[in-house]
């Protein structure tokens with residue numbers, strides 16, 4: 001199924017359509033009661049006038065409400081998702097998710113605000129909630145096989161060459177943030193994160209957390225921090241950025257270079273500047289899109305939606321969305 005934003009908007013004309021889309025995706029035909037866990041029998045509560053019902057505040061609502069035959073409680077497909085209790089229409093949530101899932105350079109809160117007619121606080125909220133859902137699963141397994149490790153610096157004055165001194169730091173780097181990325185050549189998965197410095201001990205900690213050294217063939221540049229560290233892996237190949245040697249003995253860090261180039265285009269072009277404090281969330285978004293680049297936009301969107309279940313709310317929604 002190939003879908004673009006217009007086709008999706010056409011499919012999701014009303015709130016009820018958006019509920020139905022989620023029901024199909026989450027329940028696949030057998031509704032699940034979030035109160036007692038029953039999947040036995042549920043009644044769809046048909047709105048009195050056919051399409052909408054009155055809320056307790058007297059507003060018309062197109063929510064699709066179900067009633068559980070076992071516990072007699074009511075529920076909707078939104079129970080337990082990030083959409084539950086949100087004043088932002090579900091339809092808008094879904095369209096923004098699709099948009100963010102397919103935007104190569106990401107989307108700024110300002111773009112979301114303008115395009116979807118949301119208050120600026122709501123746009124910021126929705127963007128960060130969606131980024132949260134793009135985060136890697138905490139139980140993600142270890143990487144193995146050929147893994148590229150590379151670092152880049154973000155922020156501060158632009159640098160015209162990549163280089164490091166023997167202490168793993170550079171003069172004038174105080175205002176710049178180092179980012180480390182691991183790219184699996186086997187699966188295309190990317191895992192990146194902000195790191196405090198590029199010392200061997202720091203890089204080791206990241207590699208230890210994400211790879212199985214005995215079955216990992218590590219590819220890096222010639223940063224001295226990797227020298228001792230590389231011996232802990234099944235093999236270690238390096239390429240020399242300084243000498244513009246990007247491929248040697250089949251080792252290349254191009255995959256990470258490509259990732260960083262796209263990341264910087266987005267951070268500078270789309271978001272203008274991202275503070276260090278928020279950087280990790282943008283990295284999660286980038287890792288997600290890069291890792292899923294072979295999937296269709298709809299597949300990516302559905303994957304994000306499936307991750308909106310049971311995730312803890314990290315921010316409270318602003319009033320007056």
Ligand SMILES: [Zn+2]
Pocket residue numbers: 033034035036037038068069070071072073
């Ligand atoms: Zn129940």
